[in-house]
Amino acid sequence: MLVGPPGAPLTFDTVVPGELRERLTFTSRRGERLLKYVEDGRLIRSVSLQGNYRLAADSAEKLDQLIRRDGPSGGADEV
Numbered sequence: 001m002l003v004g005p006p007g008a009p010l011t012f013d014t015v016v017p018g019e020l021r022e023r024l025t026f027t028s029r030r031g032e033r034l035l036k037y038v039e040d041g042r043l044i045r046s047v048s049l050q051g052n053y054r055l056a057a058d059s060a061e062k063l064d065q066l067i068r069r070d071g072p073s074g075g076a077d078e079v
Contacts, residue, residue, distance in 0.1 A: 014066065014067055016063070016066065017041070017066075018038075018040065018041015018042060019041060020062060020063075020066070021035065021038050021041055021042075021043060022034075022035075022038050022041055023059070023062075024055070024059045024062075024063075025055075025056040025058070025059050026053035026054065026055055026056060026059070027053065027054050027055075027056050028051070028052065028053050028054070032056055035048055035049075036048035
């Protein structure tokens with residue numbers, strides 16, 4: 001599940017760079033962890049995305065910057 005601001009358009013054309021995928025961290029009840037099964041910037045197995053995880057604050061900020069830069073607003077501050 002992906003949660004964003006109400007009324008925000010969904011697009012599926014933003015590509016997350018491999019070096020960012022390798023550094024994404026998630027939090028759960030057990031603590032913070034890296035995304036598993038990433039090799040050379042490619043997600044090999046999606047099993048590590050199954051469950052309830054929240055992006056760690058720094059990873060969420062990096063993805064937000066990427067989406068705002070590549071989004072339909074053309075890099076505007078408003079989403």
